[in-house]
Amino acid sequence: MKIVELYKNKQHSWVMLGRDETKPDKIIDTNQYLISHHEQAILLDPGGIELFAPMLEALVKILPLEQIKHLFASHQDPDIISSLGLWDQVLDGAKLHSPWLWEGFIRHFGMEHTKFAPIPDEGGSLNLLGLELQFIPAHYLHSSGNFNVYDPKAKILFSGDLGAALEPIDSPLFVEDFNSHISKMEYFHQRWMPSEIAKQDWIKRVRELDIEMMCPQHGRIFRGDKVTQFLDWFEQLPVGIANQTSTELDSKR
């Protein structure tokens, strides 16, 4: 599992954990993120059950596990949070921040010691020892109850499945040439994202944020002008294509 520090400013850091070479071939590669501020940390989309051991291996190298007081699950999918039943046994009294919509579903993964902190549809925030993290609504992109996490100090947006690309394990960590990256994320966004209205709503909301880095849960990270390039590209992309013919799709472009 690769450990990459994305941001560091005194006691405030963002670390990306991903590109795990030991993972079984047929499970999708995922990016996990750890935000630390002073002596508290939050793990964003901790990953699937298969990833628990490599994640734990990586985390023990980074910080004392007691510092992880919060977990965040952008939505209910297994690649996001099916490891919960195991984290639940290692973290004492951690809080899981997740859309209120999914509580009853997520609890199926096993949750005896962790406290569920429901995020209302309109979003919310979390104070991490003075660092105010924002939960940004991203409903229907793709899950019907879905959030991103924005850190206004680091100017980083954890965008979940938005900006995701399905790529091999040895892919670069950052998007360098946006145009050549399009083919790696186009189908994912068209097929997984169901709602044009939700898409435009999210783009409008995110354009108002000051973002230097946009970090998806799969694939490469967008830096600087690549973030705007992504938003511009996504804005004109037809989504929810499962029942549409290629002619219909072409006519929408």
Next chain:
Amino acid sequence: MANNLTQLHHSLAAQTAAAADISAQLNQSRKQASLLSLSAKNLSVIAVRIGQEAAGLKVLSLFYDEFAQKSIKVSNKINQLSANIAANSVKRWRSELFQQKVEQVLCSQPQHSQDLLVRKLQLRQHSCLQLKQQTDTACQTLEGYLEELLTFMQSMQVIAINARVEAGNLPLHKAQLDDLSEKIDITTRSILDNVHACQHRMKDIK
């Protein structure tokens, strides 16, 4: 080590399946015991209609009903115990999986071995032992209940023989009483078969 764990996970899965199976079988038996209770009440009604001549049959019908009620109670207890055993197996599976992953981390990162992890590992090992002990105790109780149910059914079979003898002394009602005894006999045998199947299934739980 990985093979042992896989075997353990399989045996826990088999335990859960066996407990669910026993629960399903005994649920069936509980329904049948309710039918037995109904048949016993029918027998009682017939005995009252016949009058003094059928006083022996009236007593037998009370025994029938008593055993049927006891069987329902025991079946309910078995159902509850089986559910507990199945739930324990799932908890143990999750706990064993956690231990496996943590041991893997502690082996590969001994220099980063954190107190918290070591403590949690010990806690889970302890909790697994406790869960195993609870399952063992539940199994012993379950076997006792199955044995009890077996005794009830065997007693009912004895009562059924006596009921047929009594029916022989009441030629006017013989056909009706034989029919009822036959129903009781079939139901009792069916419950006995279920109990034997459950006793056989117990080997997957222990």
